[in-house]
Amino acid sequence: MKVLSVASEVYPLIKTGGLADVAGALPAALASHGVDMRVLLPGYKQVLARLRRPSTVLEFDDLFGASAKVRACKIDGVQFLILDAPDLYDRDGGPYTNASGADHPDNWRRFAALSRAAATIAEVGLRGWVPDIVHAHDWQAGLAPVYMKHGKASATPTVLTIHNIAFQGQFGPEIFPGLGLPPSVFSVDGLEYYGDVSFLKGGLQMASAITTVSPTYAQEIRTPAFGMGLDGLINARADALHGIVNGIDPEVWDPATDAMIPANYSLSKLKKRQANRKALADRFGLAGTDGPVFTVVSRLTWQKGIDVLIDLVDDIVAMGAKLVVLGSGDQLLEAALLAATERHPGHIGFFIGYDEPLSHLMQAGGDMVLVPSRFEPCGLTQLYGLRYGNVPVVARTGGLADTVIDANEAASAAGVATGFQFSPVTPDALREALRRAVRAFADPKIWARLQNQGMKADVSWDRSALRYAELYAELLPRTSENP
Numbered sequence: 416m417k418v419l420s421v422a423s424e425v426y427p428l429i430k431t432g433g434l435a436d437v438a439g440a441l442p443a444a445l446a447s448h449g450v451d452m453r454v455l456l457p458g459y460k461q462v463l464a465r466l467r468r469p470s471t472v473l474e475f476d477d478l479f480g481a482s483a484k485v486r487a488c489k490i491d492g493v494q495f496l497i498l499d500a501p502d503l504y505d506r507d508g509g510p511y512t513n514a515s516g517a518d519h520p521d522n523w524r525r526f527a528a529l530s531r532a533a534a535t536i537a538e539v540g541l542r543g544w545v546p547d548i549v550h551a552h553d554w555q556a557g558l559a560p561v562y563m564k565h566g567k568a569s570a571t572p573t574v575l576t577i578h579n580i581a582f583q584g585q586f587g588p589e590i591f592p593g594l595g596l597p598p599s600v601f602s603v604d605g606l607e608y609y610g611d612v613s614f615l616k617g618g619l620q621m622a623s624a625i626t627t628v629s630p631t632y633a634q635e636i637r638t639p640a641f642g643m644g645l646d647g648l649i650n651a652r653a654d655a656l657h658g659i660v661n662g663i664d665p666e667v668w669d670p671a672t673d674a675m676i677p678a679n680y681s682l683s684k685l686k687k688r689q690a691n692r693k694a695l696a697d698r699f700g701l702a703g704t705d706g707p708v709f710t711v712v713s714r715l716t717w718q719k720g721i722d723v724l725i726d727l728v729d730d731i732v733a734m735g736a737k738l739v740v741l742g743s744g745d746q747l748l749e750a751a752l753l754a755a756t757e758r759h760p761g762h763i764g765f766f767i768g769y770d771e772p773l774s775h776l777m778q779a780g781g782d783m784v785l786v787p788s789r790f791e792p793c794g795l796t797q798l799y800g801l802r803y804g805n806v807p808v809v810a811r812t813g814g815l816a817d818t819v820i821d822a823n824e825a826a827s828a829a830g831v832a833t834g835f836q837f838s839p840v841t842p843d844a845l846r847e848a849l850r851r852a853v854r855a856f857a858d859p860k861i862w863a864r865l866q867n868q869g870m871k872a873d874v875s876w877d878r879s880a881l882r883y884a885e886l887y888a889e890l891l892p893r894t895s896e897n898p
Contacts, residue, residue, distance in 0.1 A: 416887050418445070418452045419496075419546035421533040423526065423555035424510050425454055427491060428462045430771075431509060432714070433661070433795045434578045437628070438552055440664040441883070442493045444876030448884035451494075453544070455533055457525070458486070458499035459510055465490065466497065472541045479503070479528045479593070487541070496541070498532050523586045526614065527594055530558035537568035548887050550574040554584030557618030558594070561606065564621040565597055572890035575622035577615075579792050580636050580643050581718065584614030608644075619648055623890050626657045626883075628793035629814030633658030641790055657886060660817050661793040662876035663802065668775075670803050675775035682870045685863075688779065688804060695780030698773070699739045699764025706735040707856040709849075710781030710805060712774045712796050715744030715752070720787030720810060722748060726842045727849065728755040732762045734853050739764040739781070741773055778803040783852050789840045791815050797834070801869040806862075807834035808852050818874070822855060822865060833869040 424430055426439035442452040456462060469486035476482060483500035498504070503525045507514045511522060519525065533556065537549050549571060551559040560573040591601045591612050601607050606617040619625060627633040635641035637650050649656065666672075670688075671681045678690035689704075696704050709731060713719045725748065731738050740752055740763075752765045766773060778784065784800035786809040793814030797807040801818070809815035815836070822832035835855075837848035855861045 416450050417546050418548045420454045420550045421556035422552040444880035453494040455496045457504045458497045459504045479524045523590045526555040533559040534562035537571045552576050553578050554615035557614035560622040561617040572623040574624045575618040576626045586612045629660045629817045630658035631816045632792045632813040659882045662879050663798045665875045675772040676779040691780035702761030707782040709738045709783050710777040711740040711785050713742045715742045715748040720840045725751045732759050737762050741766045778805045781805045798874040801872050804866040811836040811838035
């Protein structure tokens, strides 16, 4: 099967969050299932700098007012198709924002162009390579199924994956004429969303299949509490909805071979992990390595429950534990964490921003990774924690509930527990989960069992990649070649 994957960010070329990790890992994970996946990605300045001898496989004279080329290049084993359109993507800042952190005002045009390019590839192919399936990720690629439905590739099946339904690509109605779609598409059965245009809604209406990144999240988004206004549409398309939990790349995230950490270790050589614990303490200026070290690698937002965690900083220190945080986001939350580091020097550490090697060190040197999200479609941080023996403490929601087995009495007795869950996302519930974790940490035998079970858990893409391959096969027309 030939599959075109369309995403706004892909690791290792550009990353702001978990979407990039997923889009980057899927091609290799699916290859063993007979899937030839190529990845279409915008040609941001940072991406073009990584290209080496790319070949031009498609040209556009006028792609939303810009000249553009699709350049093919193989990087780290992945076949990339880079949409090189300088007028749209050659800018300072990140994929979605300028250097000041404000959204680019023409994001609607930038990502409509990405979707239009995907639809064109589905229509004309690339030097004999014509996709059997187009797999679009999040709102930035949400118009791909729409352009295909109303173009020459209407018979090609499409999949739309929701990585976070809170981000919907919503713009004012004035942009609709610029999208080049029939007027009838601006309707309740198309892109129209409370008078605005929603890229995600359009994709959800017209994709052949919809996937989310965990089974629990697939059920949650069918409710008003988690559906972000789209639960009615999701329920109407429930037969097309599939929850497939994310995995991680076991080659990138492997404590036995990770070049980003001071000391490599494995389940059979867990004592070597102590060197990473000391390196983490040194990096954040922690006062020794006694007591457990809680780690947080996260966007600092309300969704991630960081405000609830901040309420408990003093409690964490009183428990004899330490806390280190890597992330950025809400300025008030950043200020509160900075104040906490000043209030508890040697016990609280905070790095503003994102640092890939530091994130690896925090997983390799921390004792527990905290994920107190109010909602979490899948989450990858807890999967990295399991792999690295950094025991997860997570809210019971979305993919967190699907991937961490709570150390309750029954699970602990059966020897299957891998972490700690709590609900609801309140200071009281989180405080009790932290206390449970600290008590378990104090018993070396209990703690060793938790780390052992977590590190043995299958957090790879193996099972999930098979689910995707099976879904693709179900969508293809039945022929003699595809019985």
